Amino acid sequence: MAAAMSNGAGAGAGVVVVFDFDKTIIDCDSDNWVVDALGATRRFDELLLRLPWNSAIDTMMGELHAEGKQVSEIRGSLRTAPLPASVVSAVESAHALGCELRILSDANAFFIDTVLAHHGLAGYFSEISSNPARVDAAGRLRISPYHDFPHGCALPTCPPNMCKGKVMEEILQELSAAAAAAGKRRRKRVVYLGDGRGDYCPTLKLGERDYMMPRKGYPVWDLIAGDRRAVRADVREWADAGDLERVLLSIVQECATASEDGGGDQDSVAAVVGVVVPECRSGLPLAASAPEMAMALLPKAVHAPN
Ligand SMILES: [Mg+2]
Numbered sequence: 397m398a399a400a401m402s403n404g405a406g407a408g409a410g411v412v413v414v415f416d417f418d419k420t421i422i423d424c425d426s427d428n429w430v431v432d433a434l435g436a437t438r439r440f441d442e443l444l445l446r447l448p449w450n451s452a453i454d455t456m457m458g459e460l461h462a463e464g465k466q467v468s469e470i471r472g473s474l475r476t477a478p479l480p481a482s483v484v485s486a487v488e489s490a491h492a493l494g495c496e497l498r499i500l501s502d503a504n505a506f507f508i509d510t511v512l513a514h515h516g517l518a519g520y521f522s523e524i525s526s527n528p529a530r531v532d533a534a535g536r537l538r539i540s541p542y543h544d545f546p547h548g549c550a551l552p553t554c555p556p557n558m559c560k561g562k563v564m565e566e567i568l569q570e571l572s573a574a575a576a577a578a579g580k581r582r583r584k585r586v587v588y589l590g591d592g593r594g595d596y597c598p599t600l601k602l603g604e605r606d607y608m609m610p611r612k613g614y615p616v617w618d619l620i621a622g623d624r625r626a627v628r629a630d631v632r633e634w635a636d637a638g639d640l641e642r643v644l645l646s647i648v649q650e651c652a653t654a655s656e657d658g659g660g661d662q663d664s665v666a667a668v669v670g671v672v673v674p675e676c677r678s679g680l681p682l683a684a685s686a687p688e689m690a691m692a693l694l695p696k697a698v699h700a701p702n
Contacts, residue, residue, distance in 0.1 A: 407652035408495030412571060413644065414564070414598075416590035417501035417508055417526070419611065421487075423478040423637065426507040427453045433473035434460055450502070450527060450557035454539040461536035470537060474510045480637030484515060486644050491520045493648050496584070498522060498567070502558050502594050504529040504539045525563050553593040553619065561597030564588070568601060585651055587644065588629070590616050602629035607647050609634055 418425045427449070431440040436456060443452040457470075491497055497520050501508060506529035512518040528540045541557035549559035564586075571583040586602060588595070591611035596619040599608045606629040610617040613635070620627055632647060634640045 406492065406494035408490055408493035408648045410584050410655055411490075411494075411648055411651050412496045412498065412567070412584045412586050413490050414498045414500050414567065414586055414588045416588075416592065416595050417499055417503045419591040419614065420589050420640075421479065421483055421499070422511060423480055426474065426477060426503045426511070429477045430470055430473050430507070431456060433476070434465055434469060436460060448556050450539065450541050450555065453504075457537040457539060461534070467531050467535060467537055470506075471510050474507055475514045477511055479511065479515050482637035482641040484517065486637075486641035487517055487520050489641070489645055490648060493645075495648060496522050499524045499526065500560055500563055500567075500588075500598065501526040502542075502555060502560070502592075503527070506530070506537060506539070527557060549597060551597050553596045555594055558594065559597055560594050561601050564598035564601040568603075587647055589634075589640065589644070592616055593619065596620070599627055599629065602627070604628050604630075606630070607632060609640070609643060609647075611635070612639075 415421050418427075422429075428437075428440075431437055431453075436459070439459065440452065440456050443455055447455060460470075487497065499508060499521055501524070504527040505524065508524055508526055509518065512521070525542070527542045530538055532538050543558055543562070545556055547554070547556070547559045547562065549561060551559075551561065554561065568583070568586065571586070575581075575583040582605070585605050585607070587607040587609060588598060588602060589609040589611075590599075591614035593615045595610070595616040599610070599616065599620060602608055608620070608627060608629040608631050610620055610631065610633055612633040617633060620631060624631075632643050634643045
């Protein structure tokens with residue numbers, strides 16, 4: 397990934413925005429989009445009956461390659477995936493305000509890089525954490541799990557190939573360490589945007605000064621609504637790309653105002669570094685009671701697996 401374009405110290409200098417990709421940056425699921433475009437929908441559904449999603453999409457790419465489909469056709473389909481204009485302007489505006497932008501996605505690096513490059517957005521993101529992907533010597537796209545099995549998180553909303561909560565913990569630790577090294581009292585705030593079940597675990601890792609933007613009516617929104625006390629971050633929902641832009645930019649302005657007047661930000665870096673992050677195993681603050689933990693682990697009504 398190329399280094400992100402530099403941005404000045406504006407209102408968003410203290411904010412790191414972490415985007416999910418499927419149904420957040422693009423308004424579809426990239427795996428389904430490619431499979432549908434290449435006419436393999438039914439076969440992919442059959443693979444999903446016996447394989448985890450990440451293994452099924454890799455196997456699907458292998459089958460399509462064996463049938464003569466080229467990587468250029470996969471790239472071509474990704475270029476037609478819907479990416480709303482308001483998402484482009486949200487990314488550009490947040491970056492211009494000084495926010496650091498990242499992507500945390502259970503899609504794969506090849507799909508994400510292709511879409512971002514097509515829309516001229518690649519340079520805005522400093523880090524992309526997703527399932528590794530490469531085109532092998534035979535011209536077949538290989539997609540691998542982000543985490544080795546088992547990744548150790550028992551939260552049922554995390555797929556076997558990736559626990560986004562673990563990645564979020566690493567991001568928060570990195571931000572705390574950077575703040576401490578710079579002699580600052582507090583780490584940057586994180587704004588996390590997502591829609592799916594896999595976005596619930598990282599939501600539970602966010603602190604009181606962070607923000608979670610769940611897509612209204614989608615699985616992570618349902619999961620958050622199912623146990624509001626489990627989430628410490630400030631929750632701001634969004635329904636469509638226009639909302640996403642409006643809500644995100646209002647949060648950035650709010651953070652700038654809070655930083656200027658103190659805004660009740662009492663967490664010192666030392667306190668943040670020292671805080672015990674909830675284990676993935678429970679996915680809940682340590683103070684949660686046993687019944688609360690049991691409730692949080694019960695399956696919730698969700699709209700779709702992805
Ligand atoms: Mg998603």
